[in-house]
Amino acid sequence: xxxxxxxxxxxxxxxxxxxxxxxxxxxxxxxxxxxxxxxxxxxxxxxxxxxxxxxxxxxxxxxxxxxxxxxxxxxxxxxxxxxxxxxxxxxxxxxxxxxxxxxxxxxxxxxxxxxxxxxxxxxxxxxxxxxxxxxxxxxxxxxxxxxxxxxxxxxxxxxxxxxxxxxxxxxxxxxxxxxxxxxxxxxxxxxxxxxxxxxxxxxxxxxxxxxxxxxxxxxxxxxxxxxxxxxxxxxxxxxxxxxxxxxxxxxxxxxxxxxxxxxxxxxxxxxxxxxxxxxxxxx
Numbered sequence: 089x090x091x092x093x094x095x096x097x098x099x100x101x102x103x104x105x106x107x108x109x110x111x112x113x114x115x116x117x118x119x120x121x122x123x124x125x126x127x128x129x130x131x132x133x134x135x136x137x138x139x140x141x142x143x144x145x146x147x148x149x150x151x152x153x154x155x156x157x158x159x160x161x162x163x164x165x166x167x168x169x170x171x172x173x174x175x176x177x178x179x180x181x182x183x184x185x186x187x188x189x190x191x192x193x194x195x196x197x198x199x200x201x202x203x204x205x206x207x208x209x210x211x212x213x214x215x216x217x218x219x220x221x222x223x224x225x226x227x228x229x230x231x232x233x234x235x236x237x238x239x240x241x242x243x244x245x246x247x248x249x250x251x252x253x254x255x256x257x258x259x260x261x262x263x264x265x266x267x268x269x270x271x272x273x274x275x276x277x278x279x280x281x282x283x284x285x286x287x288x289x290x291x292x293x294x295x296x297x298x299x300x301x302x303x304x305x306x307x308x309x310x311x312x313x314x315x316x317x318x319x320x321x322x323x324x325x326x327x328x329x330x331x332x333x334x335x336x337x338x339x340x341x342x343x344x345x346x347x348x349x350x351x352x353x354x355x356x357x358x359x360x361x362x363x364x365x366x367x368x369x370x371x
Contacts, residue, residue, distance in 0.1 A: 104301045107253050108197040112172045114142045116342030119172050119199060127300045129347055135293060136354035138282075138361045143341055143352075145249045145280055145363040148329035150176050150338055152278045152367055155322075156244040157185035160276060164237045165191045166228075168221040169250030172200050173207045176339055178246065179214040190236050194219050194227055221250065222259050224266045242274035249363060251281040251315075255305040260315055268318050271370050277319060280329050280365030282306045289360050309364050319368035328362040 105127045109120040113128050132139050156162040163186045167178050170193035182189035193204055193216040204216035217232045227233060237243060245267055254260050267277060283306065284290030290306045297304040313326055324332060344352060 106197055106199070107169075107250070107302070108171045108195065108200050110302075111142065111249070112174070114139060114344065114348070115146055115174050116344050117172060117174055119203060123301075125345075125347070127297070127302060130300060131293070131296065132348060132351045134296060135289075135360050136351045137357075137359050138293075139344070139348060139351040140353065140355035141282065141359075141361045141363050142249070143344075144328075144330045146174070146341060147338060148280060148332055148363065148365070149178070149246070149248055149278075150181055151333050151335060152246070152248075153178050153181040153244070154185060155333065155367065156276055156278070157182045157189060160244075162186070162242060162244040162276060163189050164241070165189065165244045165246065166233070166237065167191065167193045167246040167248075168224070168227070169247065169253075170195050170200065170204070170216070172197075173203050175342060177207075179208075179211065183213070188213070190214065192217060192233050192236055194221055196220055221247075222254055222263055224263050225270065228266075228270050239270070240272055242272050242276070244276045244278065245271060246278045248278060248280045248365070249282065251279070251312075252304050252306050255303050257305075257311070257315075264315055268370060273370055275370040276322070276367055277370065278365070278367045279316060280363045281312055282361055283309050283312055283364040285360050293361070306361070312364055316368060320371055322367040322369060324366070326364065326366040329365055330362070332366055 102121055103123060105124045109124040110127050113120040113125050165178055165182055179191040182191060191214045196218060201216055201218055208214045208216060215236055219227045228239060251260050284293060287308055290308055293306050294304055
């Protein structure tokens, strides 16, 4: 069983798990299938704190976009690997602080594209495009991006909780090298990815995901830090995203479904995983 493709993208089977739909399930969404829920429930049973880590990443997104719009004056955003629409999407947060903010969402999952285009049908300042985020040069050069964003001016690029779905370290390095080179001085890159407390834990999670039909590469903090050289971290630097300018008064996330509720808050009893990252400025 497959979902229809978009342009040159391959069909996506809906009987194998997808990153966008598993993320949707963790955030309390309803645009997911049994196969996606099985992955999340299996991983949460083995790594209970991972649910908190993923949900913390979505809260991090809100604070990042607020910082970029309200404090850094960024008025244009490129969200690579945007995932399914949920509460407080990038354009909604950005336009709260910069009413004329423009946003381009990029994803390669047809479900994301269909839902995103429906949400944005009447919003001329925001669009969603089909593209492979591992090829950022083509994305930046595309007419769909240049029609909405002026890349000669500073832009906020979001690469949040997606690098662990790119298993080749060399590809991640090349993605970041292209972005460092091509975005204008004064631009910002927000980055996060799932990191294990040690290599053995990280490897175990990657092996378990492979058995569940998902190619992933959770990494160590040292590996991710090495990826992000050449950019200037904004205070407090690269951290567990829960510690990046925490705000107890920010909008809450939707509640998770009943099978996951027992895992909410499990990180208080020990952490094997965190979403690690921060916001970095292109000098």
